[in-house]
Amino acid sequence: MHTQAPNGYVRVGSLEQIKAEGRVLVHGRHGPVLVVYEDGCVYALDNRCPHMGFPLDRGTVEDGILTCHWHHARFDVASGCAFDLWADDVPTCPIQVRDGEVWIRPVFENTDPVGHWRRRLEDGLAHNLGLVMAKSIRGLLAARVAPLEILRQVAIFGVQQRDGWGTGMTVLTALGNLLPLLPREETYLALWQGARRVATDCEGEAPRRARAALTSMPQSATLARWYRQWNAVRHREAAERTLLTAVAAKNDPAALADLLFSAETDRFFADTGHSFDFINKAFECLDLIGWEYAAAVLPSVVGPMTEARGAEESTPWRRPVDLIALLEAVFEKLPQWFDAGRGRGPWDHHARLAHALLDDDPVAIVGALEAAVRGGAEPSDLGRALVYAAALRLARFGTANEHADWETAHHAFTYCNAVHRALQRIGNAPDSPAVRAVFHGAMAIYLARYLNVPPARLPGEDGRSLDDLPTDAQALLAELLGNFDRQRQVDAVGRLVSRYLLLEHPIESLITTLAAALMREDAGFHSYQMFEAGVRQAREWGSTAPARHILVAVGRYLAAHSPTERATYQTADIARRLLSGQTLHEMGSKPR
Numbered sequence: 001m002h003t004q005a006p007n008g009y010v011r012v013g014s015l016e017q018i019k020a021e022g023r024v025l026v027h028g029r030h031g032p033v034l035v036v037y038e039d040g041c042v043y044a045l046d047n048r049c050p051h052m053g054f055p056l057d058r059g060t061v062e063d064g065i066l067t068c069h070w071h072h073a074r075f076d077v078a079s080g081c082a083f084d085l086w087a088d089d090v091p092t093c094p095i096q097v098r099d100g101e102v103w104i105r106p107v108f109e110n111t112d113p114v115g116h117w118r119r120r121l122e123d124g125l126a127h128n129l130g131l132v133m134a135k136s137i138r139g140l141l142a143a144r145v146a147p148l149e150i151l152r153q154v155a156i157f158g159v160q161q162r163d164g165w166g167t168g169m170t171v172l173t174a175l176g177n178l179l180p181l182l183p184r185e186e187t188y189l190a191l192w193q194g195a196r197r198v199a200t201d202c203e204g205e206a207p208r209r210a211r212a213a214l215t216s217m218p219q220s221a222t223l224a225r226w227y228r229q230w231n232a233v234r235h236r237e238a239a240e241r242t243l244l245t246a247v248a249a250k251n252d253p254a255a256l257a258d259l260l261f262s263a264e265t266d267r268f269f270a271d272t273g274h275s276f277d278f279i280n281k282a283f284e285c286l287d288l289i290g291w292e293y294a295a296a297v298l299p300s301v302v303g304p305m306t307e308a309r310g311a312e313e314s315t316p317w318r319r320p321v322d323l324i325a326l327l328e329a330v331f332e333k334l335p336q337w338f339d340a341g342r343g344r345g346p347w348d349h350h351a352r353l354a355h356a357l358l359d360d361d362p363v364a365i366v367g368a369l370e371a372a373v374r375g376g377a378e379p380s381d382l383g384r385a386l387v388y389a390a391a392l393r394l395a396r397f398g399t400a401n402e403h404a405d406w407e408t409a410h411h412a413f414t415y416c417n418a419v420h421r422a423l424q425r426i427g428n429a430p431d432s433p434a435v436r437a438v439f440h441g442a443m444a445i446y447l448a449r450y451l452n453v454p455p456a457r458l459p460g461e462d463g464r465s466l467d468d469l470p471t472d473a474q475a476l477l478a479e480l481l482g483n484f485d486r487q488r489q490v491d492a493v494g495r496l497v498s499r500y501l502l503l504e505h506p507i508e509s510l511i512t513t514l515a516a517a518l519m520r521e522d523a524g525f526h527s528y529q530m531f532e533a534g535v536r537q538a539r540e541w542g543s544t545a546p547a548r549h550i551l552v553a554v555g556r557y558l559a560a561h562s563p564t565e566r567a568t569y570q571t572a573d574i575a576r577r578l579l580s581g582q583t584l585h586e587m588g589s590k591p592r
Contacts, residue, residue: 009096009103018042018102025057030106033093036061036077043077044095044104050088051131053578054585066090070585086129088120113143118153121195125157128199130568134575137191141184142579150191151176152289158198159296163208164303165278166201167525168194173285174532181511181535189519192572197525211237211299213244220251224259231263234306239263240299247294256298257283257425260305261434267310268317268324269440273415275301275308276437277529280418283425311440316447321362323443330366331436337373338430344376351546353377353385358392362446369442378428382438383420387537388546389445390416394553396455399490399560406560409451410526412444413553417533456491459498459552466499473505477513480555484517484562493559494552501548511535514555522564530557 010028018024018037025047026033032047034057045066047056054070061067066077073087080090091108110116117139124132140150151172158169172194179187218226223246230239246259260279264270279301286297311317312324349372356368372382390413397409419437426432460466470476480496483489500510518531534554541547577584 007105008107009094009105012102012104015042015097015100015102023057023061026104026106028106031108032057033104033106035095035102035104036066038064038077041078042095042097042102044093044106045075045077045080046091046093046108049073050082050090051086052574052584053582056090085123085127086132088132088135113139114145117143117145121150121153122157125154125195125199125202126161128196128203130196130571131575133195133199134192134572135579137195138188138575138579141188141191147179147187147191148176148288151179151194154191154195154198155285155289156293156296158202159208159300161202161207162205162300165282165300166198168197168199168201169285169300170278170281171197171525171528173281173288174528176288177284177532178511178515178535181508182515183512186512186515186519188576189569189572190515192575193519193523193528193568196568208300211240211244213248213295214241217245217249220246220249220255220259223249223251224262227259228263228266231305232266236302236306239306240302243298243302244295247298253283253286253291254425254427256294257422258429258432258434260298260301261422261426261437262432264305264308265434265436265440267308267312268327269311269415269444270308271304272411273418273441273444274411275304276422277414277418278304280421284421311444317443323362323446326362326366327436327439327443330370330439333370334373334435335431337370340374341376344374347372347376347378347381349375349377350381350385350388353382354388354392354546357386357389357442357445358449358452359446360449362443365442365446366439369439379423379430379432379435379438380420380428382435383416383423384540386438386441386445387413387416387420387533388541388550390441391534391537391546391550391553393445393448393451394557395458395494395549396452397553397556398452398454398456400454401451403560405451406557407526408448410530410557412441412448414526414529414533415444416441417537420537458549459495460502466495466502469496469499471503473500473503473509476500476503476505477509480510481513481517484521484559487563489562490556490559493555497552497555498548501543501551504543507538507543507547507551510551514551514558517562518558520566520569521562522566522568523561527558527561530554 012024012026012035022037024035026035034045034047036043038061049056049068051071051073054068056068059066059068061077064077066075074083075090080092082089093107094105096103117136120132121136124136137150154172175190175194182190223242227239227242230242246256264276264279282297282301286294317323353368353372357365359365393409394413419441422434426434476496483493518527531554534550538547538550
């Protein structure tokens, strides 16, 4: 027993005793405290190594440096500051020497936990320190910092520390869009997965060099015309200054979207749809973090746009059918088609159009789109049907194809999702050049038709009943999650997703289960794109067959890329256990 003074100080022992022993471990209602005598002074530190919790009393002190013997993290014994940034600083506590007796106040509470964890998150991002980022996000959430506040810090880092939009920013934004649907643990994992991807993208990259808007303020139409010109000739600096001028002129989000997407569609399906999706994600990122950051975020997509290669430069779009010539002729007629359809009333034939877009004849596909437009379909109606058609390519993806072929179908789907979002954002303007993206997407779907030869049957269509599967929602979800632990469960996962939705169980629980399956994997950025786009599209369709087919496509794609080593999940789990006070180094301590 250690005597406790009224002011919260605890007696450790005599100064002579501590000097003789070199170190004393103090136990009590508080956590263990290491008291060290070094070079005539006494210091008190938390005995848990801040890296992974190993007892520091098992380490060594030499020349004022305390070394943990588990991973050899080194600390200044006087201040607790780490010499190795991946380890974090050791908390210290107040110490007093009274009449030859040593007293400590065993309190390690941080007076500014939010500030501490924000600084540590910045360190983790800057040096790509996985465990530091995971601990920081966990600490910020425990301090009741809103998830979007954490996302904002990571996003601003991502656009400042890399000269161009990266795949990490796409992952961060995709997961940010889904945060309202995720429970607490998956929220933590989503922020961690996004942050680690941003840090990896920025590692070793030169920070972005800021450019300025023009000092004049041309009309919006002039800026849009200039931007398309600069993008066409790949003059990045001019394009970026023009865009910054549009932002400074306080153009609204719809006008900025029209400016960027119109220029983007001057090239056909550029970079297999990635650059279009990056623009869309940049806008969605601003929806999450605030439009006051437009001048920081939007220029990050200029580089990918000006560097992108259009499909018009590739053989499949020229031979054996010249799809470019076909579409260029269509674009001349497109205004007339929309004029003919104006005032025709609500149009609700999305599923029928989607199936027509899967035709083997590109001329027939264009004809189906023409009929829809003349029948009163708005641009976003075309986009919605387009995404469903792309989802059916994935839902019917034949597993006899090479594994890499999943990405061909994936590119079409995520591109079409971005097209749908873009058309909604610009306000269904039929005269916008961005509408051309619908036809680009339709041809990308057409060129992927070989992926459905032969087509995989949708669950229940192959004559094989789903009645052999459970009916209970929790049993179905448990079996679904278990299938992601095994390879080659593409069709099994599709059947379970379909069974669950046909029984009209809550879609939210299915989304949470798919999220849990994804977050624990070392997933590539395509998987995050696929999951987010599929979930948001399915929710728009509601309790319908298209929604079910879209989520079957999501489940099949994720199953095709699972399981992985799950190393990133292990890091996140270590951070969770550390901050909950668990002892990692002891036998019998297992992750959940």
